[in-house]
Amino acid sequence: MNILEKITNELDMLSKSERKVAEVILASPNTVIHSSIAALAKQANISEPTVNRFCRRLDTKGYPDFKLHLAQSLANGTPYVNRHVDENDTADEYTSKIFESSMASLELARKSLDANDINRSVDVLTQANKISFFGLGASAIVAHDAQNKFFRFNVPVVYFDDILMQRMSAINSRQGDVVVVISHTGRTKSLVEVASLAKENDATVIGITTTGTPLAKECSIVLSVDVSEDTDLYMPMSSRIAQLALIDVLATGFTLRRGSKFRDNLKKVKDSLRSSRFERKD
Amino acid sequence: MNILEKITNELDMLSKSERKVAEVILASPNTVIHSSIAALAKQANISEPTVNRFCRRLDTKGYPDFKLHLAQSLANGTPYVNRHVDENDTADEYTSKIFESSMASLELARKSLDANDINRSVDVLTQANKISFFGLGASAIVAHDAQNKFFRFNVPVVYFDDILMQRMSAINSRQGDVVVVISHTGRTKSLVEVASLAKENDATVIGITTTGTPLAKECSIVLSVDVSEDTDLYMPMSSRIAQLALIDVLATGFTLRRGSKFRDNLKKVKDSLRSSRFERKD
């Protein structure tokens, strides 16, 4: 994808003159994107048609098209890929890597989500008699956050990060109740059991998990949040960030479905916190 | 910087014909980067010189230079800008907007962070006798998450999302203890008080908050997490995602500082969870 890498890879396949072009480009790509074909040819001490042939060999239409690809490759280095933290990274380096990996995960997760499933979930949530959010470990905080959000909507909502409470709650659930089960791996035994218990009791079970996991199979609706957890140093990192974004999406969907009067209410909830805060001077 | 935003911003400054050009470009920028000036002029039903003048008005040298800028702006997929959710958005639209806003916030937050402060924080954390994480509301889950992470490091760590517990804990703190106070607004009275109490008792206070807030003034080290909370429908959204990413950074810094033997330990912690999960078939 990145044209600079491609040039490096295909360096052997190039002829002598074409390689001269490649070297000039690799040496200062930022100059090249502002050069005409004539300027580049002169710089590399070869003729203009050679530059043109070089561009075609890299599967671009010609010189202007090549410059476009080059410009894109230079924009922000390589944008938002999962970069691995290295033992010797400086604070600045690992900070960037972690933030960028988080962004990459959000991008991935967004692609794995299906708008239909979100719509159905919002439908079900707005009509629920009771909403429960269940998660364990890192997903517990996602459930915790969901409670914090849905609580503002003045609907009966609970969250449990305790296996026994989750089981009891699942067993007591009934038609019209919605149980949201959150698990990145989708393989946590007790959570899969809880999902199936809730389902047996006619609750609607929404799973926030990775595609195709045991948990996914037990759910009425699956909201797929696929991320690559490569950067993780044995800790869940990107997965919960993507899950939180999904909670935001559900909460937003909920408020939109409820209409504008409802949102005025939310403002009141927020305003009620004002007295607990220091005034803003500006 | 981003030329698409720039076009949007300067839409009012443009003449009628130039605006036509702008609209065609905004509608399908990806087509435009492969069009000649003639093709674009035809598309917008105006003449070629108009396109040229349009390009110059955006401070580019001419059409080819403009295309270069456009290509670079498009290189990061869709640029992550804070897009507002609209009343009539479809599920697909608000999902995209929320994910993109989260990404935009991560980008912003990353820029507001100072590597030096992170380094100092990691120093302090690795040497702490006891670590406490305090947050309220949406920031409570960030504190919760931090506990979940640092707990794996086998260091004494607690988290409180209860005002009284926080106060008591702060009063009992002493030199060598680290108190991490998390608040997006940095104006929550009780948290600011807790920070100052902890400081009076010689604990090191790390604040995860916005630059220049009352809380920031009470802290030994401030980790600035600035995000624009525009998209929020009266709920904290992007801020906590950025804060969580920062927790990841601190946790990562911690493990790096502790060396490779320590990381083997983390692997053991993770492996200990295996029996609670269903096996992977692949």
Add this chain to the structure above:
DNA sequence: CAGATTTATGAAATAAAATTTCATTTTTTC
């Protein structure tokens, strides 16, 4: 290793694209 064949290269010609010039139209101002 000579000769044949293929491949690589650049000069020149051509084509394409972008820019400038300038006359005409539209809009604004008083």
Add this chain to the structure above:
DNA sequence: GAAAAAATGAAATTTTATTTCATAAATCTG
């Protein structure tokens, strides 16, 4: 509503890129 200013496009010009083709270099063959 006339004069001035700004906007616009047709045509000319210039710049840039591509194609053609002749020649040179490299590779192969017996």
